[in-house]
Amino acid sequence: MAIREKVFGSGHPTFADSLNNLGLLYMEENHGAASEALLKRALAIRENALGPDHVDVAQSLNNLANLYSGEGRYGDAEPLYRRALAIYQKALGPDHPLVATAQNNLGALYARDGRDADAEPFYKQALAIREKTLGPDHPDVASSLSNLANVYQRQGRAADADPLYQRSLAII
Numbered sequence: 230m231a232i233r234e235k236v237f238g239s240g241h242p243t244f245a246d247s248l249n250n251l252g253l254l255y256m257e258e259n260h261g262a263a264s265e266a267l268l269k270r271a272l273a274i275r276e277n278a279l280g281p282d283h284v285d286v287a288q289s290l291n292n293l294a295n296l297y298s299g300e301g302r303y304g305d306a307e308p309l310y311r312r313a314l315a316i317y318q319k320a321l322g323p324d325h326p327l328v329a330t331a332q333n334n335l336g337a338l339y340a341r342d343g344r345d346a347d348a349e350p351f352y353k354q355a356l357a358i359r360e361k362t363l364g365p366d367h368p369d370v371a372s373s374l375s376n377l378a379n380v381y382q383r384q385g386r387a388a389d390a391d392p393l394y395q396r397s398l399a400i401i
Contacts, residue, residue, distance in 0.1 A: 232331070241331035242285060245274035249289060256296050268293045287316035291334060298334075302343045310335045329369070336376060345380045352377040371400035 252267030
């Protein structure tokens with residue numbers, strides 16, 4: 230990281246990549262405050278150097294939102310996820326796999342927050358995109374099927390959940 234900062238400068242996106250990666254490592258090691266500081270710094274550099282609508286900015290927003298969501302800070306995570314989704318949709322089109330990931334992340338946020346009715350449409354959209362772009366037998370499709378089935382199960386909709394679980398198991 231020090232080499233990248235020296236070679237590229239502290240405002241360069243390549244240096245932001247290093248900050249981002251270290252922030253993700255700290256997130257996995259449950260060093261929330263250190264992770265947040267690095268991810269925010271990477272986000273600021275990317276926004277400044279690349280503009281507010283660049284896909285790398287969306288990646289930074291998503292990573293910071295993942296941290297917040299993992300800490301139960303759903304109110305902080307939601308606008309970041311929504312902004313990342315909007316950037317991906319604008320930059321990559323509505324059917325890109327990263328759009329599906331952003332949809333899935335919003336669904337997961339709502340599900341963790343006990344808002345299954347809000348999670349359901351995002352999980353459905355993620356599933357539709359993944360089936361269309363990745364094919365019906367991709368592991369990400371299995372994940373989407375399982376996520377949606379979990380929502381149905383919590384809603385007492387076992388008849389809707391069962392075929393999704395069965396399909397997910399057949400894929401994995």
